Amino acid sequence: MKLLVTNGYLIDPSQGLNTGKDLLIEEGRVTGVLDRGEPTPRDAEVFDATGLMVAPGFIDLHVHLREPGQEYKETIATGAAAAVAGGWTSICAMPNTDPVNDSPAVTRFILEQGERAGLANVFPIGALTKGSGGKELSEMGELKKAGIVAVSDDGRSVPNAGMMRRAMEYARGFDLTVVDHCQDHSLSAGGVMHEGRWSLILGLRGMPATAEEVDAVRDCALARLTSARVHLAHVSTRGSLEAVRRAKELGLRVTCEVAPHHWALTDEAVADYDTNMKMSPPLRSKDHVGALLDALRDGTIDAIATDHAPHHADEKGLEFDQAPFGIIGLETAVGLAFDLVHQGVISLERLVALCATNPARIFSLEGRGTLRPNSWGDITILDPEYQWTFDAAKSKSKSRNTPFDGRSFRGAAVATIVAGRVVYIHPEYQRITESKRSAASTK
């Protein structure tokens, strides 16, 4: 099976590529970056990318797919469908399923379900501690053998610095990145939104930025002690970013990701008690959002990850205090990232680095996040000018808990290719490519 992506503009920060070239994929692997007019195999299927950007497939380091255990919220198949519709060729599934992914059996089940869906690559993240209980180390070696790409107790950050130290030291032996949801529960317990002016106005219990920062600083200090690879999930505060910046200056192996809602919205959005504005970490104040934009600009932030967290409408329909944390994000992330490009916060190359190049490096995903020869033929096709409106009712996800229903975007992933197979084309582009394809075949 051969696929030729022609007439596009290749952007690949892993090899400093930013130029008009054609891309040949054979048997699922990239086999050539070709100049225009170079001879191409006659039997290759052609994807005409005229006027479009061709990037290495986007990798989301942080999704919750709910399977096994909470299939009424999402399944691996529906999550993967939402992923490719949003331009993600790979998604990394957090282990907080039921049962928790702390055993090779669950890891293999997730991998199998991902393969069965046949859409995005699904990479399981294993639990850091057994049952994510924060008390005993998980069998990281066995989990890695089964196929995990990182370890984390996401959502239930390890409460004890001593335990975290041991987990980092142990994970280091398997070259596994430790991902932490930084949140000191003694400071954030009972909180449902960012602590500040708006939590006071709304009479809702706040989670101070400090709750995140205390753990971020702790994890950076432990990264120094253990030399482990540490990745801070969805950082949302000025202080956390300062900690990461400092860690990088010290040459520590610390990386971090940001979720799109954290730059796109502020805590003021909670004003109507809309539970689709409830997530953890919470939407922060303008000052923190400003720090986030600075860190996106200066390189402190390594990756964009969605923290896609589906919840059923019945759960999100409860009182604000009772509703679960989290929103879906796979289909809106790239649109929100293009806002940053259009606002001049980041370049298009940097967008690709944040969504593909760096994520592949952070979890050591071999042959991903690059268009080098012999890497996987995972491609995200971008149209920076495409104007569209997100309709939650048409989401591929099983859940509808998004704060971005009805929002208009400029810029989108219009097609998604996984291992040389076109798994998603935006309906409008489908029409265009089909007419071109038929024209090409008559030549």
Added chain:
Amino acid sequence: MTFNRKHLLGIRDLSAEEITHLLDTAETFRDVSRREIKKVPALRGRTVINLFFEASTRTRTSFEIAAKRLSADAVNISVSTSSVSKGETLLDTARNLEAMAPDCIVVRHSMAGAPHHLARMCNAPIVNAGDGSHEHPTQALLDALTIREHKGRIEGLNIAIIGDILHSRVARSNVYLLTTLGANVRVAGPGTMVPAEFAELVDQGLRVEQRIEDAIEGADVVMILRIQRERQDAAFFPSMREYAVHYGLHPSHLERASPDVIVMHPGPINRGIEISSEIADGSRSLILDQVTNGIAVRMAVLYLLARGNHSVPAEAGAKPPGSTGNGKKVRKGTKA
């Protein structure tokens, strides 16, 4: 000027004109409670549901009496007797009540935003009778009515609010109302209960003090908040004894205040804890006036919302109260 809002969810969004209109309306209703026959036909044939998810005797009774003095049919539903304890969601409870076609739902809930939730789902006007730590608009209105009655104005007064500011919906509603009408408000209490950011709640007219003595200095009005241990799952202060000594209001405090200072408390009071009995029972205390004014304020609120003219402004004020017949027929969307 009329009050054209469908719901009363809080004071924060209200203009000075709207607040004044509510207070003026309440004043006209105050007389009703002084008559021998304490009833007017203003809401005859209308149904008011008092939906209380949180224990309350005073506020619920006050709303009930207010509704009855307006000739409305008042039904009380409290958490212990409703199906909420059987796991029914707030939403389902609201939809069921809605199907009974009430003209107004008065809701008290332990969680902030619950009335907003109902307002989104129900056609009936919603009156917030206190939601979590968010707002308690009718309390602020009755406090303002009481102050106006005794001081003749709100503007320019120095008003101290003392106690658990962090968890108090009464403090929030009062801060919005009093600063909107031009008072100078100072709040004070234990550091754990008075966040510094509270000063950012409004643009002007609010100061956060560390010591209650500084807040009371020159005050024309001192409002004491009830210490609500039930609202706290963690210790915000070491003991009731310590609180009484350092943050309770004692006669000596009032020497710093204006000579004709008045003292208020939303009740029920913890005698000898946040307020000494000498003050609570003394001549400066207006605690019982507040209760009386509470009925007048709630009559005004129910009258302005439950008569059903919020969606048919053409009728507003065109006919005398109580003569518009069955408002449900003219209200839009009741069947939806």
